[in-house]
Amino acid sequence: MRPRFGIYAIMRNLLRAAVVSAAFAVVAGAAAARAADDPMEVVKVVVNQALEVLRDQRGPLHDRQEKLRRIVDAHFDFTTMSRSALGYHWRDLDAGQRADFTRTFTSFIQDSYLSKIQDYSGEQVDFGRATQPDPGYAQVMAKILQPGKQSVPISYMLKQRGGQWLIYDVTVDEISIIANYRNQFNRVINRNGFASLMADLKNKQRQLAADLGTPHAHD
Amino acid sequence: MYFHVYFQKIRRAGVAQLALALLLVLAALLTGGIFAAAQAAGDGAPPPASAPDRDSPPDLHGGQGVESDPLAPFNEAMFTFNRKLDDWVLHPVASGYAYIAPDPVREAVGRFLDNLDVIPRAMNNLFQCRLAQAGGEVARFGINSTLGFAGLFDPADHWFGLKEHPDDFGLTLRYYGVPTGPYLMLPFFGPSTIGDTAGLIVDGAMNPLDYLTPWYVYLSADGGWDAASALNYRSLHLNQFEEADRYAIDLYGAVQDAYLQTRVHHLKELKRGN
Numbered sequence: 001m002r003p004r005f006g007i008y009a010i011m012r013n014l015l016r017a018a019v020v021s022a023a024f025a026v027v028a029g030a031a032a033a034r035a036a037d038d039p040m041e042v043v044k045v046v047v048n049q050a051l052e053v054l055r056d057q058r059g060p061l062h063d064r065q066e067k068l069r070r071i072v073d074a075h076f077d078f079t080t081m082s083r084s085a086l087g088y089h090w091r092d093l094d095a096g097q098r099a100d101f102t103r104t105f106t107s108f109i110q111d112s113y114l115s116k117i118q119d120y121s122g123e124q125v126d127f128g129r130a131t132q133p134d135p136g137y138a139q140v141m142a143k144i145l146q147p148g149k150q151s152v153p154i155s156y157m158l159k160q161r162g163g164q165w166l167i168y169d170v171t172v173d174e175i176s177i178i179a180n181y182r183n184q185f186n187r188v189i190n191r192n193g194f195a196s197l198m199a200d201l202k203n204k205q206r207q208l209a210a211d212l213g214t215p216h217a218h219d
Numbered sequence: 220m221y222f223h224v225y226f227q228k229i230r231r232a233g234v235a236q237l238a239l240a241l242l243l244v245l246a247a248l249l250t251g252g253i254f255a256a257a258q259a260a261g262d263g264a265p266p267p268a269s270a271p272d273r274d275s276p277p278d279l280h281g282g283q284g285v286e287s288d289p290l291a292p293f294n295e296a297m298f299t300f301n302r303k304l305d306d307w308v309l310h311p312v313a314s315g316y317a318y319i320a321p322d323p324v325r326e327a328v329g330r331f332l333d334n335l336d337v338i339p340r341a342m343n344n345l346f347q348c349r350l351a352q353a354g355g356e357v358a359r360f361g362i363n364s365t366l367g368f369a370g371l372f373d374p375a376d377h378w379f380g381l382k383e384h385p386d387d388f389g390l391t392l393r394y395y396g397v398p399t400g401p402y403l404m405l406p407f408f409g410p411s412t413i414g415d416t417a418g419l420i421v422d423g424a425m426n427p428l429d430y431l432t433p434w435y436v437y438l439s440a441d442g443g444w445d446a447a448s449a450l451n452y453r454s455l456h457l458n459q460f461e462e463a464d465r466y467a468i469d470l471y472g473a474v475q476d477a478y479l480q481t482r483v484h485h486l487k488e489l490k491r492g493n
Binding site for chain 1: 285286465466467468469471472473475476477480481484
């Protein structure tokens, strides 16, 4: 990578992370949560179902968003994501604060992905291999193929919970989304405290929710 | 015969570059140090050191890590400066340029500028004993400069399957285990670290123009070239800040972490031989 103007390259990566994460949202539908004992199968089901919703543009937007939301809910471990996104600050919170944060962060992540529905432009997902770095954890590699552009590497991190594999982090262009939020959240908490982070997060989430269904200008 | 003159120039130019680098780093350290001291005195205890939470899953980041940022006050000021510079200068100019020149033209310009960057790419692959990749860079330059019309196109990749192997001296330093030091937000150049900034200067010193032309020629040529690269890149990604900001709670932190994660990953790939 050229370090010059790195800020732009980094912004591009961040963006791709955001734009491409339709594939994160790519988590899919209610029906097929069957293959829960193989991480690769789980990711395939999730991705394929979500791609189906993204491709099939008939029907009201709201219904399609609902479908995506169900897919996400069934296969993402929002509790683990929330805890991991707070890092060591999680321990300082009481049960009420944890629940409040988990609820807000869950909506925020969901709305981030739902807002991508308008940006989908025919991307395909090519599955790579799955590894298990630690017992109970798995990583599934894939590539987002964009027509006429470079492919974007994406990988899904999964954790086994009650016999089910659930996604708790996604890396896009080698950037872990949860680690990236952790750095942001820690900065806000260290300077302005947890209440301030909650306010910021709620604001952003409301904004995203209000914009759902509005097409975005992007590159 | 003329070698001694050439080397003298190298030495002089090298000293100038080095002095500039040292000044920059010193300024950063000083400003950062002063601010940090002032801040520590101001709001009491620094944030607690991160300790792993055993119930949390690992991530590619190696756990619960939060990026350290001892130069934060300096970096934040530079981040604000860069954003203002972008708002007031770069983005408006890039928009105008994008209006005049269609996408494919600007992409070709990007490839042209990138092609000229071959020396540091090849040299750093060489420094890391990645001979095939270093040779590949030289071959790419030869093919793209001729068949690719001065680098406007990339037949080396499309026809010969020769992919670019990006590399820089900041990575060479990391490759040999030199600690990269604190995160550093540079004015104009964006996110970096102390080590990556040193690398930036070494890579910059590999420009042959610096030794073959008088200082006022090469300084303006370098500056113009950098500005052109930035402008061209920005024109191809006009909504970048706006979009990233939509999903960020703290844009500074998002950029910082993305930069550091990307560098760590790139190093890992180099060590893996990719």
